[in-house]
Amino acid sequence: MAKGEIVLGCLAPHPPHVVYAENPEQNEAFAEGGWETLRWGYNRLARKLKSIDYDAMVIFTPHWQTYIGTHFLGLPKFKSKSVDPVFPNLFRFNYDISVDVELAEKMCEVAGESGIVTKMMRNPDFRIDYGTITSCHMLNPEWDKPLVTISSNRNAHYYSPEVMNEQASALGIACAKAIEESGKKVVLISSHSLSHRHFVTESPLPEDMSREHIYNHSQYVWDMKLVDLMRGGKMKEVIDIMPEFTEQTIAETEAGGLTWMMAAMGYPEYPAEIYGYQSVIGTGNLIAAWDPIEATREIVL
Amino acid sequence: MSDPEILFGIYCPPHPQPLLSPEASEGYGKLRDAFETCRKRIEESEADLILVYSTTWPSIIGHQIQGHPEPEWVHVDDDFHYLGSMPYKFKMDTEFAEKFRESAESRGLQSRTVAYDGFPIDTGSIVALKLLNPDNRIPACIVSSNMYANRAETIVLGKSARDAIAAQGKKAVVVVVSSLSNRMFTEHIDPAEDRIHSAKDDEWNKKILEFFGDGRLEDLSQLSREIHGQIRVQKVVAYKPAWWMSATMGQNNNYRGEVLAYEALHGSGGAVVVLTPSKGSVGDKEFDEDDVEHYHGDRGVLNTGAL
Ligand SMILES: [Fe+2]
16 A cells, blocks of 8 residues: 655634635525635635645644544544534535545544543534535535544643643644555645634624724734745744744634644645635634645745 | 622533433532522522523624523533533523623623524533523523623622513623633543642632632622632633622622532532622621723724833
8 A cells, every 4th residue: 555645734714704705505604705705715725725636635724623642533523514603604514425434443543542531422413613614615516535533632722732732742743653554645634724813893884895904003913924934935934933933823723723734744844825814703824735745836826 | 770689699510411421420420419409499489580690602703692592402522522411491581682782882882682493502600501401491581601701890790680580670690601610631531530630729619718708799899800710720811700790689698508519520610609689798808800881892902002
């Protein structure tokens, strides 16, 4: 069996607003549009994914929060409705997803062997979080690939962002090893915003773009610092400053997603593809991808 | 406006073990028994509203209030999914929910009711309502805990609840769903060997329960920041339940306090406490921070600070 590999890594933010604005038939709410910079960036990245041969998507989500270890989806099918607890007015999504249980079990096993506390999730009534659904829908609206969701263990809450960085790195390395042993071609998805301070009020029409802007300039400056490092192929440096960035901007990187993905990909020293940056209810959202193959790597924006 | 009629308050933990696996440890069983005692108290009372403030329902857009008349779903906990599913169908007091929203808005808070089929009611609210009001004999209301809210906002939210209870002439039981110390073990454990995560957490929990036992709710409210720093994992900006509970129940120390159970829940501190309004106060309250009637927003601290 050929060695498995990571064929692409995607930073894919999941404000439910972008799914809402796309008006897919699965979502009950209706929008007049909004957040085009993000949506069009996503559309372009989704087209790139169509040109890549892969078997499964593996997504790390901040909205399946676990405190007792790292959990993996462990049943082949989940069909239900996901309602966002924070923005139920925008996101009530009927989903029907397939899980690559074999790959999930392999990752759970290898992570366990490396000393990480793990658990397979086998309750058929379990509801898939809106982070998984938003990122996966925007990257693959056809939903024609199986996925694996990995929960985010909240080390940043229990210990510190430094401990989170260490543990998420260990998990990333374990997942990369499991993927290699599986023989599969896998797309990794790190599902989160960058800076993450929200407005606590919402305009009467949520998609009214005349109201949308970053929460404050300091958040913006930090976000741009990260984008510059990503463009420059300095992912080790990004991960090294992650604790400070996370604390300064209350970033959603606190869940460990980007650290996990970068560790799994060996801290790329090549430029990230940048697909778009826009604020959503004050938070900073970047779509980016890391393509290990130089011949297909693009300068997008 | 006359004072609202609040029959008593209950402080109880959000973890699902007392509902799903009370037999797994002696401690879980004791917590379950304490919930049962509260259920009977509610049944024997003249309550016509159960008002729940849940720390496991975080919100961002202001304060969300459950406004669906009959929310129904099968819920599964993020961590404890292996303990089983929690099917629920509750009866909500939608008129009260609207009144509560209106009262909150009139005190300067952002608030909205949410009424969507399939809305994910949180583990803590489900555990409390299933154990305290299993037959939906009394209509309920649930309010979220805003991630960013701090003391002023939380106290004003409590006063809004009070306004709404008084305006509708309800006889309410107030339920706060929250652990004491909230640090769980980060590994899977044998429930029979469950214990409070650390001696320090245990000592602080017992101190808090001493206050509860003496009916000193407002004193606990005043101690909230200290409690947050000492025994709360820093998931949110502040330990808010005592602020809300005291503001809702009248900001005093005049209660008969009963600690019905105190046990570990995967390392965190789970207590079931009943506070019944009574005459006579324990000591004098010491107010270190201003009382607040109306919420004026975050005052643009971040924006003006840069000028
Ligand atoms: Fe998020």
